[in-house]
Amino acid sequence: MPLVPAICSQCGAKIEVDDNHEAGICSYCGMAFITEKVINNHLTSIDNMNIQNATINVNGPSVENLILRAEQFKTSKNIEKAKEYYNKALDIDATNVKALEGLKNVEYVGVLAGTTITFNMIDRIEELLTSNQKIQAIKYVNQSTGIGLKGAKNFVDEYEVSHDFNAASKKISATDISKRKKSGCYVATAVYGSYNCPEVWILRRWRDEKLAITWYGRAFIHMYYAISPAIVRIFGETSWFRKLWKSRLDTLVYELKGIGYQDTPYEDKVWAIPNSLSKRNKAIFEGYKNGISVEQLATEYYLSPKTVYKILSKTENDR
Numbered sequence: 001m002p003l004v005p006a007i008c009s010q011c012g013a014k015i016e017v018d019d020n021h022e023a024g025i026c027s028y029c030g031m032a033f034i035t036e037k038v039i040n041n042h043l044t045s046i047d048n049m050n051i052q053n054a055t056i057n058v059n060g061p062s063v064e065n066l067i068l069r070a071e072q073f074k075t076s077k078n079i080e081k082a083k084e085y086y087n088k089a090l091d092i093d094a095t096n097v098k099a100l101e102g103l104k105n106v107e108y109v110g111v112l113a114g115t116t117i118t119f120n121m122i123d124r125i126e127e128l129l130t131s132n133q134k135i136q137a138i139k140y141v142n143q144s145t146g147i148g149l150k151g152a153k154n155f156v157d158e159y160e161v162s163h164d165f166n167a168a169s170k171k172i173s174a175t176d177i178s179k180r181k182k183s184g185c186y187v188a189t190a191v192y193g194s195y196n197c198p199e200v201w202i203l204r205r206w207r208d209e210k211l212a213i214t215w216y217g218r219a220f221i222h223m224y225y226a227i228s229p230a231i232v233r234i235f236g237e238t239s240w241f242r243k244l245w246k247s248r249l250d251t252l253v254y255e256l257k258g259i260g261y262q263d264t265p266y267e268d269k270v271w272a273i274p275n276s277l278s279k280r281n282k283a284i285f286e287g288y289k290n291g292i293s294v295e296q297l298a299t300e301y302y303l304s305p306k307t308v309y310k311i312l313s314k315t316e317n318d319r
Contacts, residue, residue, distance in 0.1 A: 063089045097259045153226040186228040190236040198263035209268040
């Protein structure tokens, strides 16, 4: 039963097939494929397959293409498809850093109390805040996450300030951010016993270098800061709490270290937030005129692409 190398047309994985069988199933993605005998019989009608020597080459997507498709789905907010394609890329190359990080960040999940924040939720919160319906935004967050009115209010307050929805009455300095972050990583600090230890240094780097550079990552950070202090205050000293979260955090730390995050001493980054709504909007408009994409502007100003489009439209109409 001779086995020859092949490449799956569905997922691009390298596989081995039985040359005596006419068809088979990919062990990675579960899709059926045609082996050399049938390919030879139908070569004239199949123009996307090449057979050279004993190798069956079934042209399929590369890791790079799969990651590109995942990122396209992420941009269009199709989270499940984005996850699917990141996983397909990892089936081919299980150590691909871009796919690993993409999969971890394709949907930001509030690990506390099972809270999940989705792109649609953020869009709805922004719509309510933009139309001065803060109370409705708080109620919406509470109904969607079940974190309670106090936790929902803390989250909306943080989100409102960080996105400068009411710059005239709410301003926050870089120093304020630094102070808040110094008391951050509440759960990790409770689990590992110190804000300055190798595991927490890794998590702080991940927060600053990955989560904090995108609007949705910052939304997760704000949610985390809104609800974790109370949870740690109530349960932080209990053995079951530490046992529950230590296994989860250990897994995350192990994965982050595996893709390059260091466990050496670390100083938190300071993130400045725009202190003028009109200046921010003008800067966004000028940046777009100068060729900066909506996605880049959204990342730079910690906004959703939808909000950037609204700002561009409003600024253009006001000119």
